[in-house]
Amino acid sequence: MTATTVPAGPAPPPAPERGGGRGLRTRLRKEAALAYVLLLPALVLFGAFSFYPFLRNFKLMLYETPPVPGLPSRYVGLHQIIPTITSTQFTQSLVTTIIFVILVVPISLLLGLALAVAAHRKLKGMAVYRVIFSSTVVSSVAVASVVFGTLLNPVVGLLPWLGINPTPPALENTTWALPSVALITIWQFLGLSFIIMSAGLQSVPDELLEAARIDGAGSWTRFWRMTVPLLSPTIFFAVVVSTIYAFQAFGAVDILIGNQNAVRLHTNVLIYNILNTLQIESNPGAAAIMATVLFLIILGLTLLQLRFLERRVSYAR
Amino acid sequence: MPADTARAVAPPADVAAASPRMHRPRRRLRTIGSYTLLTAAAVVVIFPIYITVVNSLLRPDQLVQQPPPLFPRTPQWHDYTAAWTTGQMSKYVATSAIMTAIIVVGQLVTSILAAYAFAFLRFPFKRTLFLVCLVTLMIPFEVTFITNLDTVTSLHWFNTYAGLSIPFLATGFGIFLLRQAFLQIPRDLQEAAQLDGYGHLRFMTRVAVPLARPSLAALAVFSFLGAWNQYLWPLVSTGGTTPLYTVQIGLKELLGTEVSQIPVSLAGAVIAFVPLVILLIIFQKQLVRSLTAGAVK
Numbered sequence: 001m002t003a004t005t006v007p008a009g010p011a012p013p014p015a016p017e018r019g020g021g022r023g024l025r026t027r028l029r030k031e032a033a034l035a036y037v038l039l040l041p042a043l044v045l046f047g048a049f050s051f052y053p054f055l056r057n058f059k060l061m062l063y064e065t066p067p068v069p070g071l072p073s074r075y076v077g078l079h080q081i082i083p084t085i086t087s088t089q090f091t092q093s094l095v096t097t098i099i100f101v102i103l104v105v106p107i108s109l110l111l112g113l114a115l116a117v118a119a120h121r122k123l124k125g126m127a128v129y130r131v132i133f134s135s136t137v138v139s140s141v142a143v144a145s146v147v148f149g150t151l152l153n154p155v156v157g158l159l160p161w162l163g164i165n166p167t168p169p170a171l172e173n174t175t176w177a178l179p180s181v182a183l184i185t186i187w188q189f190l191g192l193s194f195i196i197m198s199a200g201l202q203s204v205p206d207e208l209l210e211a212a213r214i215d216g217a218g219s220w221t222r223f224w225r226m227t228v229p230l231l232s233p234t235i236f237f238a239v240v241v242s243t244i245y246a247f248q249a250f251g252a253v254d255i256l257i258g259n260q261n262a263v264r265l266h267t268n269v270l271i272y273n274i275l276n277t278l279q280i281e282s283n284p285g286a287a288a289i290m291a292t293v294l295f296l297i298i299l300g301l302t303l304l305q306l307r308f309l310e311r312r313v314s315y316a317r
Numbered sequence: 318m319p320a321d322t323a324r325a326v327a328p329p330a331d332v333a334a335a336s337p338r339m340h341r342p343r344r345r346l347r348t349i350g351s352y353t354l355l356t357a358a359a360v361v362v363i364f365p366i367y368i369t370v371v372n373s374l375l376r377p378d379q380l381v382q383q384p385p386p387l388f389p390r391t392p393q394w395h396d397y398t399a400a401w402t403t404g405q406m407s408k409y410v411a412t413s414a415i416m417t418a419i420i421v422v423g424q425l426v427t428s429i430l431a432a433y434a435f436a437f438l439r440f441p442f443k444r445t446l447f448l449v450c451l452v453t454l455m456i457p458f459e460v461t462f463i464t465n466l467d468t469v470t471s472l473h474w475f476n477t478y479a480g481l482s483i484p485f486l487a488t489g490f491g492i493f494l495l496r497q498a499f500l501q502i503p504r505d506l507q508e509a510a511q512l513d514g515y516g517h518l519r520f521m522t523r524v525a526v527p528l529a530r531p532s533l534a535a536l537a538v539f540s541f542l543g544a545w546n547q548y549l550w551p552l553v554s555t556g557g558t559t560p561l562y563t564v565q566i567g568l569k570e571l572l573g574t575e576v577s578q579i580p581v582s583l584a585g586a587v588i589a590f591v592p593l594v595i596l597l598i599i600f601q602k603q604l605v606r607s608l609t610a611g612a613v614k
Contacts (some may be wrong), residue, residue, distance in 0.1 A: 052468075131598060138597045
């Protein structure tokens with residue numbers, strides 16, 4: 001009560017501190033109260049939409065949904081976990097996702113790096129090229145899917161004219177469906193990859209490369225012996241980020257292939273499998289188990305990145 | 318180290334001075350080579366979008382022509398009208414715009430408040446609570462959406478703007494980014510403001526927030542992009558007889574299998590993409606900043 005005048009008016013602020021512990025304590029208590037009020041919205045939202053669902057996910061894993069709709073779910077403890085993660089549908093989905101990640105990550109990163117190196121020279125009009133190379137970062141998965149759905153169309157696209165026309169069409173073909181979805185994702189990731197690599201290149205000292213050039217190192221040597229090693233922290237970051245993104249990608253499968261064909265065409269990526277387990281099979285328990293596997297994969301990748309970043313900090317003096 | 322190397326390698330000044338003139342033709346050749354390479358790469362990267370715009374302006378019978386037309390000689394704009402009206406893109410765009418606006422503003426507000434507390438105030442459990450905010454970044458949405466769907470449904474928020482946006486109103490990334498920005502503000506400034514009789518709220522709105530504008534812009538662009546383009550949540554949290562679809566889900570609805578439907582869905586894709594291209598061109602710097610926030614210290 002007595003402290004209400006403290007923040008108002010230009011009264012000498014050090015006075016309360018000097019005046020003894022009580023004024024200071026009141027001020028600190030008021031500061032803490034303000035802090036908690038400011039934190040409240042974020043913490044409530046995190047609690048309701050991140051931590052609560054995260055914890056409830058573990059509870060869901062313990063309950064089995066009976067095959068007959070309408071019946072309440074039954075507590076089965078840990079007994080549901082092993083059958084779910086050893087089911088062919090899940091293991092196939094995991095394999096599909098890993099193949100997808102292996103197709104997407106290296107190619108999109110190499111292309112992004114190549115574009116970044118090409119756009120690193122100071123030339124007139126480079127700003128335009130940079131906008132074009134980054135442009136795919138703003139493309140949503142739905143836009144990319146509509147765009148490539150037409151490009152890969154057996155009647156309309158370029159494929160029939162170029163004579164590359166597999167039967168059945170690429171997106172209905174057991175061999176080509178997954179590479180097609182990967183191609184869409186690679187294109188979509190290219191912008192992000194370019195942006196990250198460009199930012200990394202800017203931190204590589206130009207004098208160093210210039211010195212190597214004067215020393216007689218060719219551009220190929222300079223690239224592999226200098227740029228790539230100097231860029232390794234950036235490349236590592238890009239690998240982790242795009243691997244996490246690739247594990248979470250599923251939109252193109254949903255839009256262009258659909259749940260009726262996803263399994264048959266070997267495109268049933270992890271998230272899509274989780275989604276269909278939840279919505280079509282109405283089996284939240286199994287969906288929660290698969291989501292936990294995904295969480296563990298992403299956690300592993302994130303921890304790897306954090307450890308690496310720590311090491312990097314200690315290297316830099 | 319780098320400076321030493323450079324000095325040791327290029328000592329004779331006359332050679333260094335002579336080299337530009339000697340290599341001028343070679344350098345010009347290299348520049349031409351660079352432009353050729355860059356242009357070729359740009360054409361490949363932009364081609365899918367270009368051909369989408371072209372195809373959206375074609376008649377169905379031109380669409381199946383061989384070789385496919387690379388330029389619309391008689392552009393047909395009616396597919397844009399069709400996508401906008403009967404394709405309901407106008408509704409989807411409005412829904413996306415409202416949802417995105419709520420999310421961007423909400424994220425800015427919650428992040429400013431929380432980041433201010435972490436940067437300027439002393440309170441118990443400060444470190445722990447900051448870690449709590451950061452840990453949210455490690456919980457993938459693919460794990461939480463299962464329960465969030467139940468939560469939103471039980472609150473009667475299914476298929477509403479509340480359901481679409483409220484789960485995203487706070488972000489650990491935003492708090493982290495703005496805390497960094499606030500910590501850059503000199504302590505002296507805060508003390509001076511205190512002497513001037515500024516309370517915390519006045520200091521926050523008059524000094525801290527204006528000084529953190531570049532980071533706020535980066536966060537705004539980042540959350541705009543994320544909100545406008547998100548797919549999983551609008552897909553599962555909307556539906557029913559009058560579905561509140563966003564642009565992304567609308568595009569899925571618009572995608573037909575018939576050839577006559579193709580230009581309409583392509584027009585829809587262009588409509589969904591244009592706002593983001595404008596965003597990219599205007600806010601390229603901020604976007605790059607936010608996307609590389611974790612990569613470069």
